[in-house]
Amino acid sequence: MTAQEQGDNSASPTSAPQACKRCYLRKRKSQCDRRRPRCTNCVEAKVQCEVSVKTSKRTLLIQTTDLQNNTKELQERIDWLEAFIVSAHSHLAGISDLPTGHTLDSIHDQGPTPQSLRDTHNFVPSWEDTSSSPVPDQNHSASPDLYLSLSALATSGLVMRDSFDTAADVSSHSVYTSAAHNPRFPAIETALEYARAFLGEYKQGYHCVALDEIEEDLNLVYGENGLTSPNFAASRFRSFTVLYLWYCMRRGTEILNETDKQYAQTCRSFAMRELTHVLAQENLLAVQALTLLCAVAIHEPGGPSIWQLLGLAARTAIALDLHRRDDVYLASVSGSMDQAVLIRHNEGRKNLFWALYSLDRLTVLTLSRPPAIQDAIIDVEFPSIPVTRSSIGVSDVALRIHNLQLRIIYGKVYESLYAVSVKTDRPRAEGEAIVADLMRQIQSWYSSSPLKVPFAPISEATTSRQVTDDISYHQVVMALHRPSRLISDVSSDFIRTLKGSADISVDLYRHYWSKNQVIINWNHLCQLFTSCITLAYCFTEHISRPDLNDIPASEIIRRFAQCQDLLARFGPTWPESQKYQTMFNALVAPLVNSVVTSQQNPVTNPADNTDSCITASVTNTDSTGDESVDDMSWLLNELLADTENVGNFSPNAVIRGLWDDNTITNL
Structure with missing residues (x-):
């Protein structure tokens, strides 16, 4: 046997599915070992070893299928690795378009160029072609500290607890290139209806986006490559965030079905995955995105501090001179711009700045935190x-x-x-x-x-x-x-005024609830809780001050029952409200026990027919009764005064939700 023949016979070739032609014709099919390229019988006979054409085609089909499957797995692996690279280095968004072996240094580190704040809204006429952008000075490379903050926020995926029960697996829907084809999104007609309703009913606090802008965004993401094109990243973030906020607001006034919950979670998931694109630069898009994230933080329990998000947005806005009057701001806009476009652009940046300012001042009053933007540096006019x-x-x-x-x-x-x-x-x-x-x-x-x-x-x-x-x-x-x-x-005059406003505020929320008009969010929860503890503080002052009228125990308990009932209404859709209910019960229990004991007149039916009766958590406490009215007055006084000596017993700590279970228990 020659070396060639030994090589053929000693190798580890694949096996054919049937005997070769020679063995088959010689009735030696069972003796053919089906080795390839030549079986042992053909090697010993020193003849060609052939298989039927039918078998060759079948083998080729099997091999082709296996090769296609392997290629698909490799492509998926490549796509996953490229996505991972882009999430960490947003300026490499075009890596998939580069030839293999091409140097990455040739990619200009400007991040993706989404079509953001386009002609219709005219913040920037076009970001598709950055070389001809009329406002190149508005697209700064972010300062190192701000860039790190934005990058950390972007790559974190915005860790906020989901407000809905269902979970959306974005990766499982990567096969869809358009929202129109993805069953987890509402139809475009429904999406447009919701976006218009959101901006029509609630736009007083969300003027960072315009209706024509969102309508164009939705047409893009529901169009060809709407879910995959890098140019539509900003459109996806804006449109899906607005839709998600609409679902959050509806949650307080109606019961969402499972389909709506699924839509809401999908919109949120797809919006949040665009953070690496919309926060890639220190520009108008970043300010707009951060302002929308602040709105999300108001409607989502847990997650990043709205105050921190406002700080990032404010620093970026100030760097872009959004807070300055027209002649100062427009002087920084270089390049030629049509007069009509320039006017719309300027109105857009005013709307964006004042939306940010509005959220900042809301946080200042509610959280008693310093403002992110000082009034002394603002000279921009109101929108026309x-x-x-x-x-x-x-x-x-x-x-x-x-x-x-x-x-x-x-x-x-x-x-x-x-x-x-x-x-x-x-x-x-x-x-x-x-x-x-x-x-x-x-x-x-x-x-x-x-x-x-x-x-x-x-x-x-x-x-x-x-x-x-x-x-x-x-x-x-x-x-x-x-x-x-x-x-x-x-003074006592202040107490009278304080009690009057606290009473009216609680009654207004009761009216709001009766009409199903309370939007379940952080702001309303904090305002209601503040009204309730302010009312409790006033009751203690009325008891302890001789120049203030006595308040019947029945009135005190009836009011506390109403407060408790209002706070409990946040529970089904805002679980964190349980913390506020626990704190309120712990605060008022000693007062209730002291008042009832001192007057020797327990109330058997404290609430009227329209009010919820006070629950066992208030009337049947584990308190020994040693807490005096004076002690309760001190605690509530310190709670409302926010002095340095009370530690966690402050409205700031309560409203920010920083109370842990031990603190509440030991209150």
Whole structure:
């Protein structure tokens, strides 16, 4: 046997599925060992070894199928690795288009160039071609510290706890290139309807996006390659975030079915995976994205601090001069821009800045945190008021400016009463004069509401909006009259005013609930909780101060029952509200026991027919009864004053949700 023959016979070739032609014709089929390229019989006979053509085709088909499967697995692996690289280095978004072996240094480190804030909204006429962008100065490479903060936020995937029960696996839907084909998204007609409803009903706080912009975004993501094209990253983030916020807002006024929950979770998942693109640079898109994330934080329990998100957004906005007047801001816009486009661009950046400002001041009053943007550096004008009116008969922008004027007062209240710079040794008369001046401002704001003009019709929409203004007004009144750094020991007149506003605020929320109009979010929960503990504080002061009228025990317990009932209504969709319920029960239990014991007149039916009776967690506590009214007064006084000596017993800690279970138990 030759070396060639030995090589053929000693190798480890594959086996054929049937005998070769020679063995088959010689009736030696069972003796053919089916070796390839030649069986042993053919090697020994020194002849060609052939198989039938039919067998060759079958073998080729099997081999082709195996090869295709292996190729598919390799391609999926490549896609996964490229996605992993892009998530860590957003400037390599075009890596899949490069030839193998091409140097990566040739990729300009500008991140993806999504079509963001396009011509229709005219923040930037086009980011498709960055070389011809009319505003190159607005696309800074982020400063190192800000870039690291944005990158950390982007790569974290925005760790916020899901507000809905279902979970969406984004990777399992990567086969869909358009939202129109993905069954986990609503139909485009429904998506457009929801987006218009969201911006129409709730846009007073979310003017960072415009209706025509979202409509174009949705048409893009529901079009060809809408879910995959890097150019549509910003459109996906904006449109899916707006849809998710709409579902969050509906959650408080109606029961969502499982399909809606699935839609909501899918929109959230697809929006959050675009963070690496929308936060890639220090530009208008990043400010817009961070402002929308702040709105998400308001409606989602847990997750990043809204105050931290506002800080990042504010720093970026200031770097871009969004807070400056027109002549200063427009001077930084280089390149030629059509006059009409320039006007729309400028209005867009004003809307974006004031949306950010509005959220910042809301956080200032609610969390008693320093503002991210100081009023002293702001000289940008309000957005222009259009001629057209809204569906409730008043200009949308007029209502928004009215809302912004309220937010400005929020900042003044904080800076005058609660900021660290407030002098604590100021004479009482001076402090009360400051409060009186701020009261005049908030009363002027309230009386100048566009809803009070003669042509404003009376409707369900105007009534709902007026209730919102009423709640905001009384929140400011309470902030002005409760103990603060400016006035730590408030007068009895302040207590009377404080109790009046707390009573009205609780009643307004009861009215809101009766109409199914309370939006379940962080702001309403904190405002309601603040109203309830303020009411408890006033009750203790009425008991301890001889110049204040006594309040019957039945009234105290009836009010506490109403507060407890309102707080419990947040429970089904906002689990964190249980923490606030526990804190409220722990705070009022000693007061209830002391009042009932001191008056020797226990109430057997504390709540009227329209109110929920107080539960066993309040009336049947484990308290020994040793807590006095004086002790309760001190605790609530310190709780509301937010002094340095009370540690976790402060409204800041309560409202920020930083109480742990041990703190609540030991309260």
